[in-house]
Amino acid sequence: MVKTVRVGVIGLGSVSEKYVPHMRRLNLEGTPCEIVIGCDLRPGKAERARNWGIPNFTTDYREVLAHPDVDxxxxLTSMQSHGQLTRDALNAGKHVLVEKPMSMDLAEAAELVALAKVSKGHLVCAPHVTLSPTYQDMWRHIHSGDIGRPLTARGFYGWAGPDWDPFFYEPGGGPMFDLGVYNIATLTGLLGPAKRVMAMTGIAIPERIVNNRRMTVQTDDNFQVLLDFGNQCFGVVTTGFTIQQYDVPGIEVYGTEGTITMKAEDWDPRGYRLWRNKDGFWQDHDMRSRWPWTDGIRDLIQAVQQDRKPVNAPEHAYHVLEIMVKSMESGRTGQALPIVSTFTPPRFDRATDRIAPHLDHAPE
Ligand SMILES: NC(=O)c1ccc[n+]([C@@H]2O[C@H](COP(=O)([O-])OP(=O)(O)OC[C@H]3O[C@@H](n4cnc5c(N)ncnc54)[C@H](O)[C@@H]3O)[C@@H](O)[C@H]2O)c1
Known part of the structure; x- marks a missing residue:
């Protein structure tokens, strides 16, 4: 009998509209789980919890942590609160999934990673990009040598920018934490930890209309970030609230023997294309079904049920945070900055038992 995992959700805003249905689907599809309590500072969200059939609602997150049934x-709250909520939840002995970033502060994030090592519960940090079948197939191709030695890589994610919340243009907001985070998680997952970062950043559009009000932008909205992976392998991440439309893949990796390129975005990939010099043509791989970017919740629930570690370690999220924070610093100072943290990317060899069979559809 598989154990039913009981969940408490803190933050019933827009992202909960993705996570909650995902958990309900998991429950119907053989991963038994149940949301026993929802929480939001806004009392009006009680109705949303009721509509979703969540039996309890509170405005005080401490009630979620004290709830004896919650595993x-x-x-899913706003970014500024993630650090404290994560710390309190780990201290309460719970398993934790936290949306990005786990904290906006490197010292606090380091404390959380250390706490997760000794606490009873696992810590899973978004984004969950390494769980997508497209990512895992690309990982296998790169690590089986299909494109030779990776030499250079590119990540791209941007748009014109949100117009509904001033937070995005205030200190602590900006496209790096909101968008670039996906590309940096993907490229470091595929190529390993970065050793150095250098960036050009700036406020390209100093005034915005947000919620029908004119506001002054206080944080960088335009980023070109260079990454040094060591061994003469370099990457560039382009992100910004400065891009109206684009027509390039979200991720590309170029090696001595070929190229691999992701179709669409790394948070919503649709497959990939592989060029090998020895073939002399592009192999086209479409994904049969859409992958949900909330997939970290499946992995965490299954990790609890299967008594194993989740695929993604918090050290990866910390490494990504260090790159993001230092890219902003590099943009201010013009200096290339060393990245001191490191992590071991998850492996997806055919032999590993860490890959779920339903994700394993790499071409023979
Ligand atoms: N909106 C997106 O498309 C998107 C996509 C991926 C990830 N994210 C991440 O998900 C997180 C949430 O984003 P969102 O768009 O759902 O925000 P949101 O503003 O729609 O919802 C956040 C909710 O959290 C509640 N909240 C804040 N602090 C709380 C606290 N201490 N206790 C209880 N409730 C609290 C707020 O009242 C609000 O209802 C952010 O970290 C964001 O970076 C957002």
């Missing part, structure tokens, strides 16, 4: 706490 997993899912933190």
């Amino acid at each position: 997993v706490v899912v933190i």
Whole structure:
């Protein structure tokens, strides 16, 4: 009998509209789980919890942490509160999934990673890009040598920018934490930890209309970030609230023997294309079904049920945070900055038992 994992969700805003249905689907599809309590500072969200059939609602997150039935706490609140909520949930002995970033502060994030090592519960940090079948197939091609030695890589994610919340243009907001985070998680997952970062950043559009009001932009909205992976392998991440439309793949990796390129975005990939010099043509791989970017919740619930570690370690999220924070610093100072943290990317060899069979559809 598979154990039913009981979940408390803190933050019933827009992202909960993705996570909650995902958990309900998991429950119907053989991963038994149940949301036992929802929480939001806004009392009006009680109605949303009721409509979703969540039996309890509170405005005080401490009630979620004290709830004896809750195994997993899912933190979907605004960015500034993630650090404290994650710390309190781990201290309460719960398994935790936290949306990005786990903290906006490197010292606090380091404390959380250390706490997760000794606490009873697992810590899973978004984004969950390494769980997508497209990513995992690309990982296998790169690591089986299909494109030779990776030499250079590119990540791209941007748009014109949100017009509904001033937070995005205030200190602590900006496209790096909101968008670039996906590309950096993907490229470091595929190529390993970065050793150095250098960036050009700036405020390209100093005034915005947000919620029908004119506001002054206080944080960088335009980024070109250079990454040094060592061994003469370099990457560039382009992100910004400065891009109206684009027509390039979200991720590309170029090696001595070929190229691999992701179709669409790394948070919503649709397959990939592989060029090998020895073939002399592009192999086209479409994905049969859409992958949900909330997939970290499946992995965490299954990790609890299968008594294993989740695929993604918090050290990866910390490494990505260090790159993001230092890219902003590099943009201010013009200096290339060393990245001191490191992590071991998850492996997806055919032999590994860490890959779920339903994700394993690499071409023979
Ligand atoms: N909106 C997106 O498309 C998107 C996509 C991926 C990830 N994210 C991440 O998900 C997180 C949430 O984003 P969102 O768009 O759902 O925000 P949101 O503003 O729609 O919802 C956040 C909710 O959290 C509640 N909240 C804040 N602090 C709380 C606290 N201490 N206790 C209880 N409730 C609290 C707020 O009242 C609000 O209802 C952010 O970290 C964001 O970076 C957002």
